[in-house]
Amino acid sequence: MNETAYAKINLALHVRRRREDGYHDLETLFAFVDGGDRLSATSAGQDSLTTHGEFAGKIDDPFGNIVAKALSALPHGEGWAVTLEKRLPVAAGLGGGSADAGAVFRMVEGSHGLPDDWHARAASLGADVPACVLSRPCVGTGTGTELEEVAENDLAGCPVLLVNPRAPVPTGPVFKAWDQLDRGPMPKGTLREIALQGRNDLEAPAIAICPVIADVLTALRETGPFLARMSGSGATCFALYDSEAALKAAAEKIASAHPGWWQMAGKLR
Known part of the structure; x- marks a missing residue:
């Protein structure tokens, strides 16, 4: 299995208020670029994660990485040996880790299907993860996890x-x-x-x-x-x-x- 973790950008990001729980209510327009990190997976006796690429050294704990957490969050049969080529910079505003998790969700979707509560499982990993699972233009509200897909994409191919x-x-x-x-x-x-x-x-x-x-x-x-x-x-x-x-x-x-x-x-x- 092979999947691209498409780079996320915020075409607009309006912060409305700081909430009592420490998070922020916001309104954002997510869009995605046709390139990003690359993931591949093969069947294995147990789950594992190997990282390489220009920014792989910026991942402090591969086993605590959001990719490993995404694997643990979803039923996917036998073990997967996942390889992550880290091409996007870390802590960069591109949703790099969230995009990686989104790619795992799409790989699971293609091979086993996603559980009905996939959105909640994605949101538990990070506010950008549900949008990154879709990797299509959408409006995010709340902390960014409440999504509404855009009916007409007039920036496709821009x-x-x-x-x-x-x-x-x-x-x-x-x-x-x-x-x-x-x-x-x-x-x-x-x-x-x-x-x-x-x-x-x-x-x-x-x-x-x-x-x-x-x-x-x-x-x-x-x-x-x-x-x-x-x-x-x-x-x-x-x-x-x-x-x-x-x-x-x-x-x-x-x-x-x-x-x-x-x-x-x-x-x-």
Whole structure:
């Protein structure tokens, strides 16, 4: 079995309030890029996880990894030997671990089917995991686990460039640094309209913690996208373009000016 853990981006992320339980009520528009980590699985006597790839060294405890937890959360017959190629940066606002878990759910779905309560099992692993199981555009509310799929995807195939300055940004401190000002609900409309009219309320607190994010956004905006924004709690930022040629030129310009930054070019699913 083989599956891609598609990179998640937040086209818009509106934080509405801090709840008494310490979590936050938010409204977000999830979208997914056609590339990401790669997982494969074969039958084995017991479950196991092997990691490799550029960012595999950033996973502190492979056996406590969310992939192993996803395997434990789902009935999947005999053991699986899972190999994870970690191609997405960690603590980067791309839902990397959640995307990996989502890929496991899809592999289980294809081989054994998912239990009726798969959504609750996914949400218990992380707020982004249910959306990453779907890996299709959807609106998330509550803590991000309450999902509504988007009827018309007018950004399917849109060229997108992801850029990360290789600076990990843990989610908790960014949410804690949010100023608790409710700047209003996420707009309605098509994906493109929501993206253009929306915002990311975590951008300012993330930049305060990791100032180089502002440099990434400036560099992306100078390449002429129709939208450039930070994803999630950072530090990855994305830019959307109207053509493949514009994307290619932007990727080359960023690579030349900032050779140390990580980047991935692709299309929105």
